[in-house]
Amino acid sequence: MSSRFFAVSTVRCITLSIAAWAASGATTAQSEPLSIKVLGQPAGSGLIQKNKEQPFFEGLAAKSGMNISLQYVPVDVAGIPDTDGLRVLKSGLFNIVSIRGPQVSRDEPTVMGLDLVGLNPSFEAGKKNTAAYFSTLDKRLQSSFNAKLLGVWPAGPQVIFCKPQIKGLADLKGMKIRVGDQSSANFVAGLGATGVPMPFGEVQQSLARGVVDCAITGPASANSGGWPEATTTVLPLALQLAVNGYAINLTTWNKLSPADQGKLQKAVEGLVADIWSYSQELYDDAMRCNTGANPCNLGKPYKLTAVPVTATDLATVKAALTERSLPVWAKQCNAVNPRCEADWKATIGAGL
Incomplete structure (x- = not known):
């Protein structure tokens, strides 16, 4: 065997080894869970935060099978003003924010279009109106705050x-x-x-x-x-109805695989549907409680x-x-x- 043939073969082997190592490294990097930080509703805001939102996000990775690691922090525990929800999303400080609609409308008044006084006298009206306006608000948040709207829900009749x-x-x-x-x-x-x-x-x-x-x-x-x-x-x-919602930083969203995007969207839609029902249950019970x-x-x-x-x-x-x-x-x-x-x-x- 000539020395030239040996040298070429050796180079090819080294090249293939490097390529295999690089591919292996890329696969390992892609398999690493994406770290997600969630800024939630205030801890003292009531039972929706306590019984629905926090348990959902704390168990999301395990229940959905998404390739993420997730940390949930209520906005008041984080020491962040709830009026800054959209700014936090845009900055990427938190990846997902439980938006308090009335509060963040000071930064983006388009949000208030979901819930003007006199617009939603009932849960039924609220469902219809928020569904009609959803894509319009989503486009605005994407262009102005680099945020994708995942779902909206009511705290309840004000x-x-x-x-x-x-x-x-x-x-x-x-x-x-x-x-x-x-x-x-x-x-x-x-x-x-x-x-x-x-x-x-x-x-x-x-x-x-x-x-x-x-x-x-x-x-x-x-x-x-x-x-x-x-x-x-x-x-x-x-x-x-005090309409709130969930939004994700668009850069974070684009880092998720298509499969994980689908899992997250489906999971949040399930949470939102649950909160719509729970909010009405809370309203009826609280009116009875408040009046004896x-x-x-x-x-x-x-x-x-x-x-x-x-x-x-x-x-x-x-x-x-x-x-x-x-x-x-x-x-x-x-x-x-x-x-x-x-x-x-x-x-x-x-x-x-």
Whole structure:
């Protein structure tokens, strides 16, 4: 055998070995789990976070078979303002964020189009409207925040709790009312009241001390936050549904294999469907708990007075959508997203 033949054969063997090693290394690298950090709802926000969201994400990797390692942290535990959800997504600090719709709408008012005051008087209306608007919002988040929307869900009907006795919306004139977003602030302003933005954790003490007279939230959240200890009445008139959602950093999404993308989307859709049902269950139970009725299975019993909802008050909320909520929001939203109002009218608006 010539030395030349031996040399060529040796080179070929070395080349093949290097190629095999590289391929093996690439396969090993691809098989490494992708690290996913999830920023969740506040730990003190209620039973949806405790009983649905946190267990879902903590068990997601094992139950779905996805090639990921996952860490879940509630937003208040992380020490991050819940208003920064979209910024966190864009920065990649967390890969998945449980978006608090009313709060992040300050950064992206398009989000508020899901849940203007007067738009979603029931769970059924909410399902229809959020489905109609989903792809529009998803495209906006992808282009502006490098985030893909995975699903949306309601915390539940937002109703009014008051320390003074009231009989209806007309009695709110001149009062200070804690609000969760700009749409509810605009609504109470139309009633002659003053909207006061305030973190959820500060509301109970503010009601007790008279800093605010009334406050808006869902019955289950109010129950978990002890609001009935500082109030006398609840007006169970749904102003909004407090629509939240899940979104993933788009760069992270693109790192997932097509199979894992499908598994994640399917899993989140299952969680979202579960929360829609659970939210209604919580609302019904919490209204009974807050007013001393039975059965009260999930909350703490109180004895608030439930104010009967009148046809006049229902009409006031319904009219607020076209007379106040939509025009004010559209002006603000169009300023940052020129297609905002047109897209809303072509989707949700077309079905009204």
